[in-house]
Amino acid sequence: MTTLTRRNMLAAGTALPFVGLAAGAARAEAPMKGASFASHRRFMIGDFEVTTILGGTTPRENPQGIFGMNVSEEEFATVSEENFLSTEASQFFFTPTLVNTGSELVLFDTGLNAAATLSAIEGAGYSADQVDVVVLTHMHGDHIGGLMNNGGPTFANARYVTGQVEFDHWAAAENDGFEANVRPLADQMTFIGDGNDVVSGITGMAAFGHTPGHMVYRLDSADKGLVIFADLANHPVWSLARPDWEVRFDADKEAAAASRRNVLGMIAADRVPAIGYHMPFPAVGYVDTGSNDAEFQWVPEAGQLMG
Numbered sequence: 391m392t393t394l395t396r397r398n399m400l401a402a403g404t405a406l407p408f409v410g411l412a413a414g415a416a417r418a419e420a421p422m423k424g425a426s427f428a429s430h431r432r433f434m435i436g437d438f439e440v441t442t443i444l445g446g447t448t449p450r451e452n453p454q455g456i457f458g459m460n461v462s463e464e465e466f467a468t469v470s471e472e473n474f475l476s477t478e479a480s481q482f483f484f485t486p487t488l489v490n491t492g493s494e495l496v497l498f499d500t501g502l503n504a505a506a507t508l509s510a511i512e513g514a515g516y517s518a519d520q521v522d523v524v525v526l527t528h529m530h531g532d533h534i535g536g537l538m539n540n541g542g543p544t545f546a547n548a549r550y551v552t553g554q555v556e557f558d559h560w561a562a563a564e565n566d567g568f569e570a571n572v573r574p575l576a577d578q579m580t581f582i583g584d585g586n587d588v589v590s591g592i593t594g595m596a597a598f599g600h601t602p603g604h605m606v607y608r609l610d611s612a613d614k615g616l617v618i619f620a621d622l623a624n625h626p627v628w629s630l631a632r633p634d635w636e637v638r639f640d641a642d643k644e645a646a647a648a649s650r651r652n653v654l655g656m657i658a659a660d661r662v663p664a665i666g667y668h669m670p671f672p673a674v675g676y677v678d679t680g681s682n683d684a685e686f687q688w689v690p691e692a693g694q695l696m697g
């Protein structure tokens with residue numbers, strides 16, 4: 391005959407889910423920790439080691455004040471509901487990317503501020519002074535906010551690469567963020583256009599619209615590819631399923647929609663992985679042509695890149 395001890399009951403509970411749940415609930419004395427997840431994700435693309443780092447995440451109310459500004463409340467609600475999305479609030483993510491080519495460490499965009507981005511870089515096992523090249527996809531505050539730290543450059547050993555059109559636009563715009571973060575570094579910047587390389591295997595492509603000179607970047611290494619599409623599309627559903635939905639942050643709404651269609655179509659046709667700065671962290675996935683009335687679909691990476 392077995393004695394029914396508390397330990398035996400808990401062990402038995404593993405085979406009896408409801409018993410286990412009740413027993414577990416009675417012992418739940420560890421403190422609640424709040425929602426969390428890892429702050430970096432690393433994988434190989436050919437010979438390049440790619441790391442996405444979470445520079446920040448924040449909830450925003452009233453997502454239709456940002457996405458789908460040109461459609462009815464009903465249409466926005468229907469598409470959102472079909473995709474398990476709330477119309478009350480949405481979570482925003484900010485994800486810079488590090489690419490180690492083997493000879494240079496390249497950082498794409500710098501996050502909202504130096505402190506958060508440095509903490510994510512260090513969490514991923516790097517230090518700021520290891521960064522050789524900083525690429526700015528465009529010059530909105532959540533991409534240039536980490537360039538300067540206490541009045542000096544955050545990445546002391548870096549040179550900078552950005553689109554000529556983008557730089558010229560902001561240089562003439564009397565923009566405080568540009569003047570504080572970008573202009574002081576202009577002497578160390580190289581300006582590129584469509585089809586130009588950052589380093590061997592990293593090529594810029596014009597994808598204008600979100601800002602006047604917004605660019606996306608293609609990695610090519612040992613027959614593998616990946617596209618860093620930055621703010622070409624800012625939400626996995628509201629921007630991919632509906633590229634024509636107007637986004638508050640797109641400077642030229644028509645050009646932004648045309649760029650979305652063009653670049654997303656290319657990524658879908660090439661069937662290469664992609665990183666989107668505002669996709670849900672770790673911000674890595676694939677783009678497919680959509681089903682039903684969705685034009686494109688974001689397919690989160692599901693272990694394909696771990697090998």
Ligand SMILES: [Zn+2]
Binds near residue numbers: 532668
């Ligand atoms: Zn952005």
